[in-house]
Amino acid sequence: GLQRAPCRYADLHPLWQSELSVSGGTRQSPINIQWRDSVYDPHLKPLKIHYDPTTCLYIWNNGYSFQVEFDDSADKSVIMGGPLENHYRLKQFHFHWGAINEWGSEHMVDSKVYPAELHLVHWNPVTSTSFEEAIMENNGLVVIGVFLKLGAHHAGLQKLVDALPAVKHKDTIVEFDVFDPSCLMPSCPDYWTYDGSLTTPPLTESVTWIIKKTPIEVDQNQLEEFRMLLFTSAGEEEKRMVDNFRPLQPLMNRTVRSSFR
Numbered sequence: 001g002l003q004r005a006p007c008r009y010a011d012l013h014p015l016w017q018s019e020l021s022v023s024g025g026t027r028q029s030p031i032n033i034q035w036r037d038s039v040y041d042p043h044l045k046p047l048k049i050h051y052d053p054t055t056c057l058y059i060w061n062n063g064y065s066f067q068v069e070f071d072d073s074a075d076k077s078v079i080m081g082g083p084l085e086n087h088y089r090l091k092q093f094h095f096h097w098g099a100i101n102e103w104g105s106e107h108m109v110d111s112k113v114y115p116a117e118l119h120l121v122h123w124n125p126v127t128s129t130s131f132e133e134a135i136m137e138n139n140g141l142v143v144i145g146v147f148l149k150l151g152a153h154h155a156g157l158q159k160l161v162d163a164l165p166a167v168k169h170k171d172t173i174v175e176f177d178v179f180d181p182s183c184l185m186p187s188c189p190d191y192w193t194y195d196g197s198l199t200t201p202p203l204t205e206s207v208t209w210i211i212k213k214t215p216i217e218v219d220q221n222q223l224e225e226f227r228m229l230l231f232t233s234a235g236e237e238e239k240r241m242v243d244n245f246r247p248l249q250p251l252m253n254r255t256v257r258s259s260f261r
């Protein structure tokens, strides 16, 4: 199949000049999920998701993705169940994508790459007092990964896409009042889960990953709108925001569990 895009962080984005991998990291992300090596765990519960659309605050371009931030001052938008011992609060969601449809996702399934990947980022309010603190905690974070594939127009995503021209440049922000990210979830409950890390600096090994098996479908125009964003601030030489994914990391001594046979 197609070779994966060369990792272009180094020449595209200062954040990645170092592409520092946590020295001696043993649980880095993303990984290639080999379906046959994953182990069905009958003790995994269904994931329970309760997002309150009014906790949605704003969208902004942070210079490596566009991100939708949520009010995480109370247990209003939470997930629980699945592999989790308690509830986690939604803090933000963002995407990773490629310059063309042949690559873009961070995780892979049996070496299959998707054109984009959604990350819904949650933190543990039981063991941490803030998101920033949870980033440094072992299993302080839970990130749900959802693959995007080219297909039908996604009506729920379109509300987000319509706001992107307002956050074209790095460090621009636009109010985004009511949005329910549940509309971006596939209806299929199946997922894989493994212990990993942030895929951007500080790359801390604090993430329980939950990767949904079934992708959601978005259309070509919607993907192309992602690719109109810029890594660069207004007034700088324009650099299109594309290929903002981290290269695959070694599985090392980890087992990926599946919630399905």
Ligand SMILES: NS(=O)(=O)c1ccc(C(=O)N2CCCN(Cc3ccccc3)CC2)cc1
Residues within 6 Å of the ligand: 119, 121, 135, 143, 197, 198, 199, 200, 201, 202
């Ligand atoms: N792709 S992901 O693994 O799902 C993911 C999840 C959460 C975050 C995230 O919100 N933060 C905290 C704040 C911002 N920092 C910026 C920064 C911090 C230190 C040195 C360089 C850059 C990034 C990490 C990033 C990526």
Ligand SMILES: [Zn+2]
Residues within 6 Å of the ligand: 094, 095, 096, 119, 199
């Ligand atoms: Zn991410």
